[in-house]
Amino acid sequence: MWKFVFAFPLIMHGLANLAGVFEAFGKAPRSFNDRLWIFSAGVKLQSTTGRLFGVLWLLSSLCLIGAGLAIIFQQSWWASAAILGAACSLLAIVPWWNTVVPGRGRVLRLSST
Numbered sequence: 456m457w458k459f460v461f462a463f464p465l466i467m468h469g470l471a472n473l474a475g476v477f478e479a480f481g482k483a484p485r486s487f488n489d490r491l492w493i494f495s496a497g498v499k500l501q502s503t504t505g506r507l508f509g510v511l512w513l514l515s516s517l518c519l520i521g522a523g524l525a526i527i528f529q530q531s532w533w534a535s536a537a538i539l540g541a542a543c544s545l546l547a548i549v550p551w552w553n554t555v556v557p558g559r560g561r562v563l564r565l566s567s568t
Contacts, residue, residue: 462523465537469519472512472544475500475551479509493550500551508547515543 479500498504518540525533 458526462526465519465523469516472516475512476509479506511543511547515540
């Protein structure tokens with residue numbers, strides 16, 4: 456039972472990070488706006504720089520989902536994957552911090568509104 460309690464948030468975080476991947480590669484509706492924080496106005500999520508961050512989000516997703524599944528299947532490497540995934544997630548979101556519109560994620564919709 457406890458392994459599912461720990462695995463569920465890791466898997467959900469990994470799935471949520473897919474929004475950054477889809478946004479960077481143009482496969483999802485706009486869940487990010489264009490107000491940039493660190494980069495110049497010419498750098499967008501669908502630019503080359505933004506796509507590099509999309510790859511970082513993909514790595515984060517794979518690590519976090521893998522860590523959650525490793526907990527479920529009782530693998531000893533789950534903590535390393537979780538730490539790497541969390542670090543990649545943090546590195547991917549910090550430059551785009553002001554661009555995420557709260558509540559507009561498109562990966563998992565729990566309601567019809």
